[in-house]
Amino acid sequence: MAAQAPLPALIRKKRDGERLEEEEIQTFVRGVTEGTVQQGQIGAMLMAIRLRGMDAAETLALTQAMAASGRTLAWPPAWRGLLVDKHSTGGVGDKVSLALAPALAACGCKVPMISGRGLGHTGGTLDKLEAIPGFRVSQSPEEMQSILERVGCCIVGQSEELAPADRVLYSLRDVTATVDSLPLITASILSKKAAERLSALVLDVKFGSAALFPTQESARELAHSLVAVGERLGIRTVAVLSRMDEPLGRCVGNSLEVLEALECLEGGGPPDLRELVIALGGLLLWQSGLAGAAEQGRERLGRALDDGSALRTFEAMLGAQGVPPATAHCLCSGTPPQRRQVLGQASVCEELPAPGGGWVQRVEALPLARVLHELGAGRARAGDPVNPRVGAELLVAAGQRLREGEPWLRLHHDGGLGAGGRRALQAALRLAAAPPRAPPPRLAEVIGTPGTPARRGDGQ
Ligand code: IUR
Numbered sequence: 001m002a003a004q005a006p007l008p009a010l011i012r013k014k015r016d017g018e019r020l021e022e023e024e025i026q027t028f029v030r031g032v033t034e035g036t037v038q039q040g041q042i043g044a045m046l047m048a049i050r051l052r053g054m055d056a057a058e059t060l061a062l063t064q065a066m067a068a069s070g071r072t073l074a075w076p077p078a079w080r081g082l083l084v085d086k087h088s089t090g091g092v093g094d095k096v097s098l099a100l101a102p103a104l105a106a107c108g109c110k111v112p113m114i115s116g117r118g119l120g121h122t123g124g125t126l127d128k129l130e131a132i133p134g135f136r137v138s139q140s141p142e143e144m145q146s147i148l149e150r151v152g153c154c155i156v157g158q159s160e161e162l163a164p165a166d167r168v169l170y171s172l173r174d175v176t177a178t179v180d181s182l183p184l185i186t187a188s189i190l191s192k193k194a195a196e197r198l199s200a201l202v203l204d205v206k207f208g209s210a211a212l213f214p215t216q217e218s219a220r221e222l223a224h225s226l227v228a229v230g231e232r233l234g235i236r237t238v239a240v241l242s243r244m245d246e247p248l249g250r251c252v253g254n255s256l257e258v259l260e261a262l263e264c265l266e267g268g269g270p271p272d273l274r275e276l277v278i279a280l281g282g283l284l285l286w287q288s289g290l291a292g293a294a295e296q297g298r299e300r301l302g303r304a305l306d307d308g309s310a311l312r313t314f315e316a317m318l319g320a321q322g323v324p325p326a327t328a329h330c331l332c333s334g335t336p337p338q339r340r341q342v343l344g345q346a347s348v349c350e351e352l353p354a355p356g357g358g359w360v361q362r363v364e365a366l367p368l369a370r371v372l373h374e375l376g377a378g379r380a381r382a383g384d385p386v387n388p389r390v391g392a393e394l395l396v397a398a399g400q401r402l403r404e405g406e407p408w409l410r411l412h413h414d415g416g417l418g419a420g421g422r423r424a425l426q427a428a429l430r431l432a433a434a435p436p437r438a439p440p441p442r443l444a445e446v447i448g449t450p451g452t453p454a455r456r457g458d459g460q
Helices: 007-015 022-034 039-052 056-067 096-106 125-129 141-150 164-175 182-195 216-232 254-265 271-287 294-306 309-320 325-333 336-343 365-377 419-428
Strands: 084-088 111-115 153-157 200-207 236-243 348-353 358-363 391-394 407-413 429-432 443-447
Touching: 007 022, 007 039, 022 056, 022 164, 039 164, 039 182, 056 164, 056 182, 056 216, 084 096, 084 182, 084 271, 096 111, 096 125, 096 153, 096 254, 096 271, 096 294, 096 309, 111 125, 111 141, 125 153, 125 254, 141 153, 141 309, 153 309, 164 182, 182 216, 200 216, 200 271, 216 236, 216 443, 236 271, 254 271, 254 309, 254 325, 254 336, 254 391, 271 294, 271 443, 294 309, 309 325, 325 336, 348 419, 358 407, 365 391, 365 407, 365 419, 419 429
Parallel strands: 084 111, 084 200, 111 153, 200 236
Antiparallel strands: 236 443, 348 407, 358 429, 391 407
């Protein structure tokens, strides 16, 4: 084996714009995992990568080294081709995973979904699920397998053992202004998916005023990077670019989003939510070979939402992840008031009147999310508690005529809404003097063509 260059030489190499060899990347990641690389050195390497970039082979090597830094999951051979997951780059009101995982399982997929918590203005799937009394997200890989055998899907947190190098790098990216690096984002997202040993993956890359990437072009660049590296890892990978200027659906806030996901699982709910669930699920069913084309996949997934099989699977998943059976049953089969009683309600429920009259152009997601965050719906630092009862329901839709004083937003909180928060909320409502043009579809583009479906033996 060639002598390893000392770390400062590797940092210098990347700083000066040279490529790093696979072994050099492995050396760096091993040092990160074992704690032998100093924090300053990690920060310097992250900045060198952020400024100089990485080509596809380097990004792949970084992803593989990070995936290999911890445990990888193993599944029964009979599940080959069927193991699927979805990742979203984060949005406001995004409860897609809650409906998508059980719907896919109801169609025959195995969905070991590993999700995150909300940080900043975007929500986290785990926080939404933890609004349900009893729901646990810390299952071991063995427990995950047992749930997948019985139910077909689970939604859990990332265990300490999975891609530990990502944990170190991600926390340092936050404090070194290197979050927005394509190779670092790609390796971070896909190292965890590679460790999950998936067959197929769909990525929801969001763009717009409330997304990580403001423009469709920048989101497209990330999507191409994710699809290229995902495919090289042996995971059938496809990405959709979806708009994130307005909240997804009508509800924002953890408990309210669970209620809205339940409506979707009953075949109802807001059309934009159902559309995204069906589009993402249709692509995954195609990739996993359970549908002959994306359109057939969409139809199949829509049937699972309409015939109650997705809802029954969701109830089974709740039971398998710690929710008492009576609670799970009440949530899945109860009336809306019974469901609200299970989840608990905030002490204040107030409706905001429209500050003027006109046609609703849109409701801006970012200011709405920021105010809810301040009211306790989100966390400022990892580990902070969240108040699941804080949230908002949109009472209007784009294109609707609204008269001054008519209610447009129902806000749920436990106090603390000041004049500044009220002003910010009222400014989130964009009114026009004339009927606006129909908004563009939320799903803007699909990147990567699944083409040949995952054959058994692909991926994992
Ligand atoms: N989610 C991840 O898992 N990693 C990242 O780098 C980002 C989001 I940005």
